Amino acid sequence: MSRSCTLKGNPLSLEGPELQVGDAAPDATLKKNLVEDFKLGEAAGRARIYSVVPSLDTPVCAEQTRRFNKEAAGLANVDFYTISVDLPVAMSRFCGAESIDTEKVKVLSDHKDVSFGKAYGTLIPDLRVNSRAVFVVGADDKIKYAEYVPEVAEHPNYEAVINCAREVAS
Numbered sequence: 001m002s003r004s005c006t007l008k009g010n011p012l013s014l015e016g017p018e019l020q021v022g023d024a025a026p027d028a029t030l031k032k033n034l035v036e037d038f039k040l041g042e043a044a045g046r047a048r049i050y051s052v053v054p055s056l057d058t059p060v061c062a063e064q065t066r067r068f069n070k071e072a073a074g075l076a077n078v079d080f081y082t083i084s085v086d087l088p089v090a091m092s093r094f095c096g097a098e099s100i101d102t103e104k105v106k107v108l109s110d111h112k113d114v115s116f117g118k119a120y121g122t123l124i125p126d127l128r129v130n131s132r133a134v135f136v137v138g139a140d141d142k143i144k145y146a147e148y149v150p151e152v153a154e155h156p157n158y159e160a161v162i163n164c165a166r167e168v169a170s
Helices: 059-072 088-098 115-120 158-169
Strands: 003-007 010-014 029-031 037-039 047-052 078-084 105-109 133-137 143-148
Touching: 029 115, 047 059, 047 115, 047 158, 059 078, 059 088, 059 105, 059 158, 078 158, 088 105, 133 158, 143 158
Parallel strands: 047 078, 078 105
Antiparallel strands: 003 010, 029 037, 029 105, 047 133, 133 143
């Protein structure tokens, strides 16, 4: 079955599975910086949020990242990850300019081989970016919340994400 999302009303195909609550969180390899890899499996055993954005250099993506940076301060037992296909240096520049606490909100780049997008079903192959999505993963490495935002230019349901994360972290 073909999956899709829209960008300003224009339909775009998605590649990869549509993960559901209860599914095992897939592993993927992303870039922490230009030379260091990060395997999602390294985060196993901790509650975490994967905030997926097309590019930090767009208004909704920037706001989503700032919002989760703010929320991270109140959720000590949850790790936050922002994932995009932006180059690591661009992500670092954004975080510095926006005062994002990269100790609490780690930024990971899927630019090399889009393994996250393919594993989590967020890849828009025609644009080679990830669609907007949020996943909450429990310490048991199971998906507790999955939101594929149907219109890429819209925000996710922040309250639902944070409420789920609070439950998972307690």
